[in-house]
Amino acid sequence: MIPVPGYEDQAVAVFGLGRTGLATVEALQAGGANVLAWDDNAETRTKAQSAGFSLIDLDRADWTEIRALVLSPGVPLTHPEPHRLVKTAGAHSVPVLGDMELFAQAMAALLEDRRPKIIGITGTNGKSTTTALIGHILKKAGIDTRIGGNIGDAVLTLDPPRLSTVFVLELSSYQLDLVHSMSCDIAIWLNLSEDHLDRHGDMAGYRAAKFRIFANQTPDGAAIVGVDDDYSVAVFSKLKAAKDRELIAISSGRSLSHGVYAVGSKLFDGMLTPAHEVLDLATVPTLPGAHNAQNIAAAYAAARQLGLPAETITEAIKSFPGLAHRLELVGTHKSVRYVNDSKATNAEATAKALASFTDIFWIAGGRKKEGGIGSLAPYFANIAKAYLIGEAAEEFAATLGSAVPHEIAGTLENAMDLAASDAATGGHEAPVILLSPACASFDQFKDFEHRGDVFRVLAKARIGSA
Template identity: 75%
Template sequence: MIPVPGYEDQAVAVFGLGRSGRTTCAALAAGGARVLAWDDNSETRTRAQADGLTLTDLDRADWSDIRALVLSPGVPLTHPEPHRLVKRAAEEDVPVIGDMELFAQAMAALPEERRPKIIGITGTNGKSTTTALIGHILKKIGRDYRVGGNIGVAILGLEPPRASTVFVIELSSYQLDLVHSLRCNVAIWLNLTPDHLDRHGDMAGYKAAKFRIFNNQTAEDAAIIGIDDDHSAGVMNRLKAGRLQTVIPISSGRSLSHGVYALGGKLRDAVSGPVRDVLDLDSLVTLPGAHNAQNVAAAYAAVRWLGVPSDEIADAIETFPGLAHRLELVGTHKGIRFINDSKATNAEATAKALASFDHIYWIAGGRKKEGGIGSLAPFFPRIEKAYLIGEAAGEFAATLSSAVASVEAGTLENALDLAARDAGSGGRSAPVILLSPACASFDQFRDFEHRGDVFRMLVKSRIGNA
């Protein structure tokens, strides 16, 4: 755990007592703060009390001596309207921050010679894979590292750093909205497509939240920017015009005079000196598709910026085992590959998956997000049949219409059984049963991990019983 300094004997309110919220309370207490903890959900409060937390109803608390309100990232900050406690904090002139800001404050409090390096990763899609891949590379080359944030362990639950530590942090727009002083020595912006617009109001608000990853960078730092979409290309131009940090563009399909890019199945380094081929992308079984080529380019560029030789990075990437719930190969049976892509909670993420395979028996649906799946039409010819589940099944069936054969399967279990039957009798070579929902999971599952775990369990049970 990373104790949070700067609030000794002072009151700090924490609202939202999920996993990261409870960790935040412990880290503040370890630093000497008086923690006022609350959650609106009675079951969550019960779990917090079981962990030893003392609760304080923040609606009835005395706010006159509260130094800060630490907000769970999932609680509305500005849209569709601020949460009532956010409004109360504004009335009382109490700053609203998140656990990532507390982490930033803890790092800033260290003597300069003991401060770790921080690699931050954001973007609409690819954050988790890129974060995990960077962590894997650092592990393989023997560096002291910590991976956390929006992936794995809550940021304040990680071990305190040494001077040689590298933090690799996945940063969502929700988390960045609550950050003020975080400095990323390497800030990675992968891509930007419409998502979470209900939370940020519009695309401009979403983009502004993401852009906060570059706040506080200096001339010693690097910004690594995926430039394959117009929004992100604009971000690169804005940063270059600012002439502050070093800007390194990356691409998964175009040649660059400066940067790191994928072309012709090769990863190419054009950051300094002549262009060099550094990695055979076609050999990376656990990182298929153009979107993963971008993730590899970002990870390579980030670790290369730390001074690690190219060949060591390439060797480490080749041993990456893949990320659970993101194009995860669950198993192969009678020539059918079963792919768990449960983390694809929007159409843009699912597009990456559909682009990676042919002869797809597609399991999709759940709680729909704005925009539906109409944007996936270019990939419909790759789909043999769709098996639709959850709240979005009817709407998705209407979108697919005559373009793709589909069935409203209702449940994930039923969808898998129908897909396995059809894939086994379809006569197609190398068929793929792909769970890539293009939807949130909350209509039938706790989260996308739960959905993916259930899929994995169902596949294993059927392969084992075959």
């Protein structure tokens, strides 16, 4: 755990007592704060009390005594409207923070020569894979590394830094909305496409939240920016005009005059010398597709920025085991592959999966997001048949129309039965049963991880029984 200093004997309100919220309570108490903890959900409160946490109804608290409100990332900050406690905090001039800001404050309180390096990663898609890949590379190189944030462990539950520690942190727009003082030594912006507009209001608000990853960087800091979409090109141009930090472009499809990029199946390093090939991406089977080429380019650039040799980095990339729920190969029976891409909760993410395979028996659907799946039309030719589940099934069926054979399966288990039968008898050379829903999971599952876990169990049962 990382104790949070600076609030000794002062009242700090913590609202939202999920995994992150409870970790925040413990870290603040370890630093000497008087924590006022609350959650609107009665079941969550009961669990917290059973775990030994004391609760105080923040609607009845004396806000004149509260130093800060620490908000769990999922609680509305501005849209569709601020949560009532955010309004209360504003009325009393109480700052609203997140656990990532408390982490930043704890790091800033350390003596300068004991502060760790911080690598922050954001983007609409690819954050988790890039975060895990960077962590894998650094650990393989013998660097004391902590991985957390929006992936894995809540940041305040990580072990305190030692000399030469590097924190590799996935940063969502929800978390960045609540950050004020964090300074990333290396800030990585992968890409941007429409997502979370209900939380941020519009693309301008979403982009502004993401852009906070570059705030507070010093001239010694570095920004690594993907340039494969128009929003990100604008971000790169804005940072380039500022001329106040090292700026490195990455791409998964075009050559760059300065940066790291993939063309075809080759990765090229053009950061410090004329561009030269450093890696054959075909040797990294756990990271298929052009989208993963961008993730690899970002991870390579970050590791090079830390001074690691190219060969050390590329050998580590080759040994990366992959990440659960992100094009995860669960197993193969005969020629049928089962691939779990449950993390693909929007069409943009699913496009990456559909572009990575052919002969796809596609399981899609759930709670729909803005935009539907019309943007996936360029990849329909890769789909042998679609099996639609959840709330979005009827709408997705209308979009697919006569372009893609499909049926409404309703549940994931039924979809798996249908897909397994069709894939085994369809006469395709290399069929892939792909769960890549292009939807949120909350209509039928707790979260995307639960959905992916169920897919994995169902797939292994079919592989085993076969």
